[in-house]
Amino acid sequence: MKPIIVMVLGVLLCACAPRGVDHGWKFAEEVPVPLYQETEVTVAVVPDPVMEYAGMCEQLRTASREQGVEDLLHKYVTQATLLRPSEGNRSDGGLKGDHETEAVVSSREPRCDPWLDSVTGMVLQRTGFFSTLVPERRLGGVIDALQEDQTMGGMLSRAYVSLWGPAQGQEPIPVLIVQRSSGLEQGMAQVIGAGLITQITDTTSQMRILESTREIFPGDLFFQLQVRAEVLPMEGDLLPLGLETEE
Numbered sequence: 001m002k003p004i005i006v007m008v009l010g011v012l013l014c015a016c017a018p019r020g021v022d023h024g025w026k027f028a029e030e031v032p033v034p035l036y037q038e039t040e041v042t043v044a045v046v047p048d049p050v051m052e053y054a055g056m057c058e059q060l061r062t063a064s065r066e067q068g069v070e071d072l073l074h075k076y077v078t079q080a081t082l083l084r085p086s087e088g089n090r091s092d093g094g095l096k097g098d099h100e101t102e103a104v105v106s107s108r109e110p111r112c113d114p115w116l117d118s119v120t121g122m123v124l125q126r127t128g129f130f131s132t133l134v135p136e137r138r139l140g141g142v143i144d145a146l147q148e149d150q151t152m153g154g155m156l157s158r159a160y161v162s163l164w165g166p167a168q169g170q171e172p173i174p175v176l177i178v179q180r181s182s183g184l185e186q187g188m189a190q191v192i193g194a195g196l197i198t199q200i201t202d203t204t205s206q207m208r209i210l211e212s213t214r215e216i217f218p219g220d221l222f223f224q225l226q227v228r229a230e231v232l233p234m235e236g237d238l239l240p241l242g243l244e245t246e247e
Contacts, residue, residue, distance in 0.1 A: 025085070025180075025221060026187065027085050027086055027087045027137055028084050028085065028086045028087065028187050029086070029087055030084075030086060031086065031088075032084070032085075032086035032088055032134050032135050032136040033083070033084065033135075034132050034133065034134045035076075035081060035083060035132070035133040035134075035135075036130070036131065036132055036133075037072050037075045037076060037131045037133075038072075038128065038129060038130045038131065039068060039071040039072055039075065039128075039129050040068075040126060040127065040128045040129065040232060041064055041067045041068045041071060041126070041127055041129070042124055042125070042126045042127075042234075043060060043063040043064050043067060043124065043125060043127075044117075044120075044122040044123065044124045045059045045060060045063065045122065045123050046121065046122060046123075047121075047123050053112075053241075053242075056112075056114060056123060057112035057114065060112065060114060060123070060125040061110070061112070064125060064127040064229070065127075065129075065229065068127060068129035068227075068229065069129065069174045069196075069225075069227060070210065071129070072129055072131045072174070072225065072227065073174055073176065073194035073210060073211075073225065074194070074211065076133065076176050076191050076194065076225075077176070077191055077192070077193060077194050077211055077212075077213060079191075080190055080191060080192075080213065081133070081176075081190070081191040082184070082188055082189070082190055082191075083133070083135040083178065083188070083189055083190075083191070083223075084135065084187050084188055084189070085135045085136075085137070085140065085178070085187075085189055085221065085223075086135060086136050086137070087136070087137050088134075088136035088137055088138055088139075110127065110229045110230055110231045111231055112125070112231070113125060113231045113233075113234070113240075114240075114241045115234045115238040115239060115240055115241065116238060116239040116240075116241055117238055118238075118239055123241065124234060124238065125231065125234070126231070126232045126233070126234050126235075127229055127230065127231050127232060128229070128230045128231075128232050129227055129228070129229050129230075130227070130228045130229075130230070131225050131226065131227045131228075132225075132226045133176060133223060133225055133226075134223070134226070135178075135189070135223050136223075137164055137165070138164060138165030138166075139165055139168065139223050139224045139226075140163075140164050140165070140221055140222060140223045140224070141161050141162050141163040141164050141175075141205075141221070141222055141223075141224075142161065142162055142164075142219065142220070142221055142222075143159045143160075143161050143177070143207070143216065143217070143218055143219065143220045143221075143222065144159075144160045144161060144162055144204060144218060145159065145160045145218050146158070146159050146160075146216075146218065147159060147160065147206075151217070152215040152216060152217055153209055153212075153215070153216045153217075154193075154209065154212045154215060154216060155209060155210065155211050155212055156208075156209065156210075157208075157209045157216065158206060158207065158208055158209070159195075159206070159207045159209065159216075159218075160204045160205070160206060160207075161197065161204070161205050161206070161207045161222065162204065162205065163197075163200070163205060163224075167197070167200055167224070168224045168226050169226070169227070171197060171198060171199065171200060172196035172197060172198045172208075173196065173197040173200075173224055174194070174195075174196055174224070174225040174227065175194065175195050175196070175197060175207065175222040175223060175224050175225060176191045176193070176194050176222060176223055176225055177191070177192055177193035177194065177195060177209070177212065177216055177220055177221070177222045178190060178191050178192065178220065178221050178222065178223065179192050179214065179220050179221075189221070192212055192213050192214045192216070192220075193209060193210075193211060193212030193213065193214070193216055194209075194210045194211055194212075195207045195208055195209040195210050195222065196208050196210060197224075207222070
């Protein structure tokens with residue numbers, strides 16, 4: 001009787017224990033298939049009377065990127081994007097092709113092109129954002145643990161994560177969180193959340209989860225989103241404030 005009681009207790013303890021990190025993910029051998037999204041945003045700032053041109057441009061760039069990146073991430077999440085994580089067999093990470101220009105991660109910020117609305121006094125700028133999601137191992141990573149000893153997370157949770165390759169761009173780095181499901185074809189995964197890697201260290205980096213459609217657990221994977229920005233012409237009765245001086 002005693003062995004049976006011990007066995008039952010063991011089963012109950014396993015069922016109640018937090019889900020651990022899953023190291024059994026199998027990556028496909030074929031070339032990864034890039035997935036693309038794009039959006040455009042128009043942001044406005046109230047110029048300070050003593051604000052210099054460079055300071056105004058920095059405000060416009062920061063506000064545009066925050067909104068543009070969140071819009072792109074939201075599109076992947078709401079569409080419950082399906083992908084097949086791959087080991088990656090090409091040095092370009094599957095970025096070449098018809099969308100080559102959209103896939104390149106810009107090494108510099110887009111130029112500044114502010115326009116003044118003389119009625120409201122607001123300064124506006126319109127920017128297009130082009131993203132590429134490549135589900136390749138070197139562009140991915142794993143959620144090691146959730147902060148505050150949580151066993152599952154969601155919107156606004158924070159997590160400790162590990163990157164398996166170099167960071168794509170400057171912090172904060174946009175990422176898409178994926179999970180496997182018993183209802184999917186073998187090797188497939190589904191985007192179930194998005195986040196920003198806000199701090200990278202040699203050991204454990206930190207992520208802030210922006211949104212999720214399911215509970216997020218230690219062991220879930222993520223892939224970095226590569227983003228390029230391009231300033232677009234403004235429309236309407238606005239006054240151009242001049243082009244930024246090229247370096």
